[in-house]
Amino acid sequence: MTTAATIHPLRLATPLALFFTLFFAIPLVLLLGVSLQTGEGGTLGLTQYARFFADGLGGRVLFRTLLIGLETTLGCLLLGYPLALMYRSAPGWGRSAITLVVLLPLLTSVVVRTFAWIVILGRQGLINTTLQSMGWIDTPLRLLYTEGGLIVALTQVQLPLMFLPLAGTLARIPPNLEDASAALGAGAWRTFVRVTLPLSVPGALAGCTLTFAAAVTAFITQSLVGGGQMLLMPSYIYQQAISLQNWPFAAAISMVFLAAVLAVLALIAALGRLARGAAHV
Amino acid sequence: MSDRSAAADRLSFRLTTGTLAVLALLLLAVPTLIVVIVSFTSGLSLRFPPPGLSLRWYESLANSWQLQFAARNSLQVGLLATALAVLLGVPAALAIGTGAGSRIGRALDQFFLSPLILPGLAFGLASLIFFSAIGLNVSIMTLVIGHTVVCVPYVIRNTVAALAQLDPAQIDSSLSLGASRLTTFRRVTLPSIGSGIMSGAFICFMASFDNIPVSLFLRDAATDMLPVRMWQDLEGRLDVTVAAASSALILFTVVLAGLMERFLGLSRRLQ
Numbered sequence: 001m002t003t004a005a006t007i008h009p010l011r012l013a014t015p016l017a018l019f020f021t022l023f024f025a026i027p028l029v030l031l032l033g034v035s036l037q038t039g040e041g042g043t044l045g046l047t048q049y050a051r052f053f054a055d056g057l058g059g060r061v062l063f064r065t066l067l068i069g070l071e072t073t074l075g076c077l078l079l080g081y082p083l084a085l086m087y088r089s090a091p092g093w094g095r096s097a098i099t100l101v102v103l104l105p106l107l108t109s110v111v112v113r114t115f116a117w118i119v120i121l122g123r124q125g126l127i128n129t130t131l132q133s134m135g136w137i138d139t140p141l142r143l144l145y146t147e148g149g150l151i152v153a154l155t156q157v158q159l160p161l162m163f164l165p166l167a168g169t170l171a172r173i174p175p176n177l178e179d180a181s182a183a184l185g186a187g188a189w190r191t192f193v194r195v196t197l198p199l200s201v202p203g204a205l206a207g208c209t210l211t212f213a214a215a216v217t218a219f220i221t222q223s224l225v226g227g228g229q230m231l232l233m234p235s236y237i238y239q240q241a242i243s244l245q246n247w248p249f250a251a252a253i254s255m256v257f258l259a260a261v262l263a264v265l266a267l268i269a270a271l272g273r274l275a276r277g278a279a280h281v
Numbered sequence: 282m283s284d285r286s287a288a289a290d291r292l293s294f295r296l297t298t299g300t301l302a303v304l305a306l307l308l309l310a311v312p313t314l315i316v317v318i319v320s321f322t323s324g325l326s327l328r329f330p331p332p333g334l335s336l337r338w339y340e341s342l343a344n345s346w347q348l349q350f351a352a353r354n355s356l357q358v359g360l361l362a363t364a365l366a367v368l369l370g371v372p373a374a375l376a377i378g379t380g381a382g383s384r385i386g387r388a389l390d391q392f393f394l395s396p397l398i399l400p401g402l403a404f405g406l407a408s409l410i411f412f413s414a415i416g417l418n419v420s421i422m423t424l425v426i427g428h429t430v431v432c433v434p435y436v437i438r439n440t441v442a443a444l445a446q447l448d449p450a451q452i453d454s455s456l457s458l459g460a461s462r463l464t465t466f467r468r469v470t471l472p473s474i475g476s477g478i479m480s481g482a483f484i485c486f487m488a489s490f491d492n493i494p495v496s497l498f499l500r501d502a503a504t505d506m507l508p509v510r511m512w513q514d515l516e517g518r519l520d521v522t523v524a525a526a527s528s529a530l531i532l533f534t535v536v537l538a539g540l541m542e543r544f545l546g547l548s549r550r551l552q
Contacts, residue, residue, distance in 0.1 A: 011376070034410055105310075108534050129330065233400075234402045251407075
């Protein structure tokens with residue numbers, strides 16, 4: 001019998017594999033190579049990395065970037081999960097409406113979405129003018145260029161990435177499992193924690209991975225809402241590579257960033273395995 | 282649990298998740314509306330609510346050759362990158378989708394999807410270093426190559442998802458009835474995965490059109506890209522013209538997404 005596997009052999013992937021090797025893998029190897037340049041003759045070494053960690057600045061920037069990524073991911077989970085639950089129990093028209101509200105921002109340019117937050121958080125923005133007209137504050141609050149403002153904006157920008165895999169996973173959980181839990185006397189909260197939540201771990205993990213990866217590297221939102229005072233890894237790379245033309249140092253920052261992001265993603269995956277293991281006990 | 286406490290339990294659960302869900306919906310919808318409203322301001326600043334309404338910033342947009350030039354470049358790069366991504370990505374997805382069981386298939390799948398989770402800026406810098414090492418100046422072509430790498434995952438993901446829905450028995454019957462592989466692909470496979478490919482291509486185009494990390498490094502004054510141009514306008518002086526450009530982009534997105542939803546049922550494919 002001929003199966004689908006024989007009709008589309010793996011060699012159909014060759015052109016893209018070659019393209020990726022040439023324009024994706026080799027550039028990344030080159031990036032590693034450049035990060036090992038010491039700047040003295042043609043010798044190779046770890047000077048750029050030593051410089052990154054030496055004065056504590058690099059470490060602080062890295063830590064802050066990862067922390068903002070995690071806080072954004074938690075924010076997305078906190079809002080995205082209930083939205084996915086609502087989507088699951090909504091009637092047809094409700095689902096279409098939620099899909100529309102989620103998809104349009106996802107497809108709209110990140111610059112546009114970030115721009116909205118400048119208008120909302122600015123000195124003459126929505127929040128400040130509202131609070132002032134109510135007489136609650138006299139002078140405008142500083143909301144733009146703060147870490148809190150940045151996390152709210154990043155949460156909004158990345159929320160669709162959390163919602164989509166979660167809604168997909170929740171839709172595949174058979175509702176009779178939850179009915180059984182309720183029939184056996186578990187309350188709504190208990191059923192959620194013991195049945196729904198564990199079964200939705202794969203979707204939550206996929207959402208967390210995408211959200212975290214997007215939030216830490218969201219250069220535009222970070223630079224426009226976080227402001228020039230808040231140095232994060234992407235702006236650090238950009239500053240060194242473009243403004244100062246120091247490619248070896250920028251390459252070293254990029255490699256550290258890359259390794260750190262992959263490490264956090266591996267950690268998220270490991271936590272997920274742990275959670276799934278616990279769910280079976 | 283007594284009936285009353287069970288009811289209270291259910292109510293508190295519904296109230297908590299319901300409130301958060303409504304908050305999420307508001308958070309998603311309101312910013313877009315605010316951009317549209319502020320683009321009609323008659324004032325010189327991003328004050329909200331606007332002091333009055335006018336079309337002055339749309340006039341300013343119509344006269345902004347820089348934004349229009351950048352938009353044309355972004356459109357060109359987006360279309361070329363999407364074409365290349367479909368040309369390379371669909372055959373790769375066919376290989377992966379049908380060979381998913383094999384180790385090589387899975388490894389290729391991870392390789393091709395990895396641009397989705399790698400920090401884009403690191404890849405942008407890597408590309409710049411690569412192109413300068415082989416002596417290629419930044420141009421529309423280098424932008425198309427870089428964008429293709431980061432956008433091809435969307436084509437692959439959607440095509441593989443569509444392939445998973447395809448019944449292998451259909452292919453078997455086509456082949457056993459004497460159709461060649463090419464005919465089978467053209468007459469059986471393609472019609473059923475066509476809309477998956479189209480959705481992938483659409484998202485790929487939007488991702489390219491919106492790309493910043495790669496464009497930041499592979500662009501220069503002669504190949505200015507729209508999101509980078511808008512970012513620089515905002516960094517420098519909070520130009521209100523960007524509000525008009527943003528509204529125009531929102532309209533562009535709504536129309537395109539509406540068409541895709543109408544013909545492909547896009548929203549069903551994204552999960």
